[in-house]
Amino acid sequence: MGADHLTHFDSPTQRCTASWELKPHNERIANINSAIGSAREFFGQVEVIGIGDEGQIIVSLSEGLAASERGTLLLDLEEFLKARVDVGLNVWCKPIDDKSTIRKLRGVRIDAVRISRVSGQSI
Numbered sequence: 001m002g003a004d005h006l007t008h009f010d011s012p013t014q015r016c017t018a019s020w021e022l023k024p025h026n027e028r029i030a031n032i033n034s035a036i037g038s039a040r041e042f043f044g045q046v047e048v049i050g051i052g053d054e055g056q057i058i059v060s061l062s063e064g065l066a067a068s069e070r071g072t073l074l075l076d077l078e079e080f081l082k083a084r085v086d087v088g089l090n091v092w093c094k095p096i097d098d099k100s101t102i103r104k105l106r107g108v109r110i111d112a113v114r115i116s117r118v119s120g121q122s123i
Contacts, residue, residue, distance in 0.1 A: 042076070042080075043080070047062075057090065
């Protein structure tokens with residue numbers, strides 16, 4: 001793999017428009033939920049759980065969604081929200097709990113913050 005994959009790594013990220021930044025928090029949430037609701041057949045597995053000050057939209061996905069479908073769904077959602085609501089929005093997904101019984105039997109717990117052994121030692 002050459003350096004072609006690094007072409008846009010330092011491109012500036014689009015910021016939210018002034019009209020988005022001036023909206024009250026509850027109006028931002030209403031706009032996001034309204035946009036997602038208008039495309040519920042595509043984004044029915046998505047629940048908005050938070051909105052950051054700099055355009056971050058934090059979502060949770062339903063448990064029935066296959067791992068192979070999550071990435072595409074999140075990218076489609078972000079593109080949809082950028083086109084319908086504000087160009088500076090970006091989607092973040094709440095981490096899903098680790099369901100591996102093998103790791104649980106070995107005493108390994110995976111948190112959103114760090115990987116640790118049940119004994120409390122950080123890895």
